[in-house]
Each structure stands twice: as structure tokens, then as C-alpha cells.
Amino acid sequence: MNKNIAIIGCGWLGLPLAKKFIEKEYTVNGSTTSEDKLSTLAAAGIKPFLISLTETNINGDINSFLDHADVLIINVPPKLRGENKENYVQKMRLILKSLRSSTVKKVVFVSSTSVYGDMDGEVTEETTPQPSTESGRQLLECEQLFQNESGLExxxxxxxxxxxxxxxxxxxxxxxxxxxxxxxxxxxxxxxDCIRVIFKSVHENWGPELLNAVFPYHPSKKKYYTLQALKQRLQPPEYDNDIAKKGKLIRSYTLTNVKKFEFTTPL
Known part of the structure; x- marks a missing residue:
């Protein structure tokens, strides 16, 4: 079993994810870009590494970070808002280059349904992505980058x-x-549920898969966010009365029908 995990990006999702693996007796190397967070990672039982990615270099001891790791979980979203837009694909190419000389045989790449773009109607894993944002385009290219790497699952x-x-x-x-x-x-x-999906994909050794992960509850944005605002005693957002745009509804078919995953935390 793959019991040695490396997680790039131990933040809002990566930190509790790492704790889940440690709870199940995995060893975890975790990275952060903040020196202040190294002690937080260490206190959680994670072996902490200070690693930051640029388009030309990986700053930090990436070789030690990957040493003895069986699985690498990549949990670093593109930074494409504002003026400091980045070439996210180039950063992933640098990670891939480091992987070739490492013990890692499996990668879990945290992507986004943004790769589907602004299409209407029902979307499954069989749907051809049509990204409409730079973030979606770069994520899709990175997915293909890792999928096409021989010797890597x-x-x-x-x-x-x-x-x-x-x-x-x-x-x-x-x-x-x-x-x-x-x-x-x-x-x-x-x-x-994010944590449970990633954990099960490693723990049950799901192999080379492409999965949508969206909770099977799809009210309209207007209905859902109005209700959430009232619950939190906030002023609800106001939407135009346009009914022309249907929007996409994403099904997690492979996750629920093939992998028999059951979502447990309602929205």
C-alpha cells in the first residue's frame, strides 16, 4: 500500500487532508509557502517543507520533499486574478521534471469543473471540456500533462x-x-467530502481516473444563495430576472456509480 504521501499546498484543503492521512497512519510530507506555517504543519504531525513555485524554478528542497514518497497530491490552484497572472502550466512542468527522478508513482491532481466552461445542460466526465477562462484552460492543459506522462498513474x-x-x-x-x-x-x-474523495482515491488505489466531484444538490443560484444569506443574517444578493441562461449541471457519475462514493456533508 502507498503509505508515504507528499502534499503540495497545505492550506485550507491541504492541511485537514494531511491530518486525515496521518490519522490513518500514513506518513505525510507537506509544503507551504509561508515560513510562519511550518510550525503549524509540524504540530499536526506533518514533516514540513518550505517550497514555492515560480515559472522558472522550484524554491526549496523539492528532492527531500519527494524522497520516499509513493503519492504526490498537487493542491495548488492557478493564481490568475489581478495583475500578477502566472504561467501555471510551466510551474507544473517543473514539478513533473522533479517527479521523474523521484520515487513517486502516483499523482492526484486537484482540478476544477471550470475546465467545462460556460456550457449549458448536464455535464459528466464524458463531456468534452470547453474552458472559457484562462484558469480553466491552464488546468485542462496540466491535466493532460500528467495524464500523458508514462510511468505515472x-x-x-x-x-x-x-x-x-x-x-x-x-x-x-x-x-x-x-x-x-x-x-x-x-x-x-x-x-x-473533498477530503474523503482524495483520501479514498489513494487509500483504495483507484488508479488512472478522471472524476467530477460535486454534491448532488442543484437548486438555482438565486434560491440557494438567498437561503444561505438569510441563514447567516446577511442581505441576500439580487439577481436579474433573466431566464435565458440555463447553466451547466455537473454530475459525479464515475464517483457515485463506479466508485460507489457517498457524499455525506450537505451544502
Whole structure:
């Protein structure tokens, strides 16, 4: 069994994920870009590494980080907002180059349903991605990068919007007016289920898979975020009365029908 795990990106998702593996008696190397967080990782039983990725270099001891690791979990989203846009693909190429001289045989790549773009209707793993954002385009290219690497077994997990402790889009949407696509369905997943999907993919050795991971509950954005705002005593967002845009509804077919995964944390 693959009992030695390396996790690039021990933040909001990566840290509790690492704790889950440690709880199940895995050894975990974890990376952070913040020196202040090294002690937090160590206190959780993670062997901490200070590693940052640039387009030209990996800063930090990437070789020691990957040493003896069976599985690498890549949990570093693209930074493509604002002025400091990056070449995320180039960063992943550097990781891939390091992997070729490591003990790692399996990669879990945390991707996003943004690779599907703005299509309408039902979406499954069989749907051809049509990314409409730079983030979606670069994620899709990185998926293919790892999938096409010989000698490497890659599981791609396309998560919907992540929610959980101190994280729900409604806090940013509150009080906003004239929002578009209020009748489009939500495609979200709770942190707890994210952790369970990644853990099971490693623990049960799922192999080279492509998985959507979205909770099977899809009310309209208007209905869901209005209810969430009221629950949190926030002013609900206001949506335009446009009904033309249907939006995409993402099914986690492989996850639920093939892998028999059961979601446990409602939205």
C-alpha cells in the first residue's frame, strides 16, 4: 500500500487532508509557502517543507520533499486574478521534471469543473471540456500533462466550488445587485467530502481516473444563495430576472456509480 504521501499546498484543503492521512497512519510530507506555517504543519504531525513555485524554478528542497514518497497530491490552484497572472502550466512542468527522478508513482491532481466552461445542460466526465477562462484552460492543459506522462498513474479530480468553515460564496455575493444567471444550478462540494474523495482515491488505489466531484444538490443560484444569506443574517444578493441562461449541471457519475462514493456533508 502507498503509505508515504507528499502534499503540495497545505492550506485550507491541504492541511485537514494531511491530518486525515496521518490519522490513518500514513506518513505525510507537506509544503507551504509561508515560513510562519511550518510550525503549524509540524504540530499536526506533518514533516514540513518550505517550497514555492515560480515559472522558472522550484524554491526549496523539492528532492527531500519527494524522497520516499509513493503519492504526490498537487493542491495548488492557478493564481490568475489581478495583475500578477502566472504561467501555471510551466510551474507544473517543473514539478513533473522533479517527479521523474523521484520515487513517486502516483499523482492526484486537484482540478476544477471550470475546465467545462460556460456550457449549458448536464455535464459528466464524458463531456468534452470547453474552458472559457484562462484558469480553466491552464488546468485542462496540466491535466493532460500528467495524464500523458508514462510511468505515472494520475487521478484527476475536478471539484465544484468549495465550501466549508469560513468559506461560502454568499459572503462575497451578499448585498450585490444585478447578478447574472440566477436560474443556473449550483455546483458545489463541502470540504469534508473533498477530503474523503482524495483520501479514498489513494487509500483504495483507484488508479488512472478522471472524476467530477460535486454534491448532488442543484437548486438555482438565486434560491440557494438567498437561503444561505438569510441563514447567516446577511442581505441576500439580487439577481436579474433573466431566464435565458440555463447553466451547466455537473454530475459525479464515475464517483457515485463506479466508485460507489457517498457524499455525506450537505451544502
Amino acid at each position: 494520475t487521478t484527476i479530480i475536478r471539484f465544484g466550488g468549495l465550501i466549508g468553515p469560513n468559506r461560502n460564496p454568499v459572503t462575497m455575493l451578499s448585498k450585490k445587485k444585478n447578478l447574472k444567471n440566477g436560474n443556473a444550478p449550483i455546483n458545489l462540494i463541502h470540504l469534508n
